[in-house]
Amino acid sequence: MKRLIFTILVCVAASNVFAQTTPTDSTKTVITKDSVNIKKGVHIKLGFGGDVASVNVNDTAYHASKAPGFSFGVTFSRIDLGFATLIDNGSFTLSPKNDFLSYRQWKTSNFGFDLVQFGYRFNSSFKIYVSGGFDWTNIRLRKDITIQRNAPVLTYTEDDIHYSKNKFASCYLRIPLSFYYRSHEDDNGNCFRLVAGPEIGILLNGRVKQISEENGKQKFDDDYHFTRLRAGGFVRMGYGIMGIYAKYYATDMFENSPEQKGLRNFSFGLTFGF
Incomplete structure (x- = not known):
C-alpha cells in the first residue's frame, strides 16, 4: 500500500509540473495543453474530452470555454489520502464495549480514488456526475488481539504474543454522486473547486493483517461483519489539482x-486531481 501511494503521488506531481509549462521567449509562443507550438496571430479552438479551449496567441493566456453536454470516460482522479476516525454514538471516545477497537490515530488511514465517471456539464462553472472507484480504511489496532472470522457477531480473542503491526481493514467499491462547481481560471490556469454529494459503498472484503516475531506476517480475509452497503456524504474543496476532503458515513x-x-466512520485529509 505504501509503494502504491508513493507512486500515485509522484505521478500526480509530475503531471502538475508538465501542465504548468509556460513559454519563456520574447515572441510569446503559446505552448498548448497538447504541446503544439502556434505561430503568432493564429486563433484556434482545441477540444479536450468534450471541453473546448479557445486560444489567441496574441497573448500568452488561453481561455477555456466549457461546452454543455454529456461525458463518459475512464479517469484516475479524486485521489483521497487521509485519516480515518471512529465515532461511537456521537463521541470520538470509544465506549467500553468497543474498547477492543482502540486504535492509533496517526496510523489509521483512508485511501481511495475514482476510475470511471459519467456526467453532464451545464456550463463552464457547474457539472454533475456519478463515478466509481475504490476506498480503503485501515484501522491500526493498539491491542494484541485477533478479530475472529466466521463469528456470529464481531468478536475477538486476546493473544499472548505482541504484534508490531495489527491492522483491521475494509475495502469498498465507492459510487459517489458529485455536484461540482469551479470558479474562473486565474492567469496560471488554476481555479477554486468545490465538490459535494452523497456516496454509497459496496463491501468488497475485510482483512486482518498482523506482524509478529512468533508468526511473521499473517493475513486473514473475511467480511468481519462490515456493513455490506454503506451510505454517507462527502465534500472536497481546493485550488489547482490539490485540496482537502471530508467523508462521513x-x-x-x-x-x-x-x-x-x-x-x-469519519475520514478527512488531502485530495488530488479534481
Missing part, C-alpha cells in the same frame, strides 16, 4: 453485531 460500520450499533 451515516450507516453503522458493522451489521448483525448489536454491540457495535452506532459505531460510524
Whole structure:
C-alpha cells in the first residue's frame, strides 16, 4: 500500500509540473495543453474530452470555454489520502464495549480514488456526475488481539504474543454522486473547486493483517461483519489539482453485531486531481 501511494503521488506531481509549462521567449509562443507550438496571430479552438479551449496567441493566456453536454470516460482522479476516525454514538471516545477497537490515530488511514465517471456539464462553472472507484480504511489496532472470522457477531480473542503491526481493514467499491462547481481560471490556469454529494459503498472484503516475531506476517480475509452497503456524504474543496476532503458515513460500520450499533466512520485529509 505504501509503494502504491508513493507512486500515485509522484505521478500526480509530475503531471502538475508538465501542465504548468509556460513559454519563456520574447515572441510569446503559446505552448498548448497538447504541446503544439502556434505561430503568432493564429486563433484556434482545441477540444479536450468534450471541453473546448479557445486560444489567441496574441497573448500568452488561453481561455477555456466549457461546452454543455454529456461525458463518459475512464479517469484516475479524486485521489483521497487521509485519516480515518471512529465515532461511537456521537463521541470520538470509544465506549467500553468497543474498547477492543482502540486504535492509533496517526496510523489509521483512508485511501481511495475514482476510475470511471459519467456526467453532464451545464456550463463552464457547474457539472454533475456519478463515478466509481475504490476506498480503503485501515484501522491500526493498539491491542494484541485477533478479530475472529466466521463469528456470529464481531468478536475477538486476546493473544499472548505482541504484534508490531495489527491492522483491521475494509475495502469498498465507492459510487459517489458529485455536484461540482469551479470558479474562473486565474492567469496560471488554476481555479477554486468545490465538490459535494452523497456516496454509497459496496463491501468488497475485510482483512486482518498482523506482524509478529512468533508468526511473521499473517493475513486473514473475511467480511468481519462490515456493513455490506454503506451510505454517507462527502465534500472536497481546493485550488489547482490539490485540496482537502471530508467523508462521513451515516450507516453503522458493522451489521448483525448489536454491540457495535452506532459505531460510524469519519475520514478527512488531502485530495488530488479534481
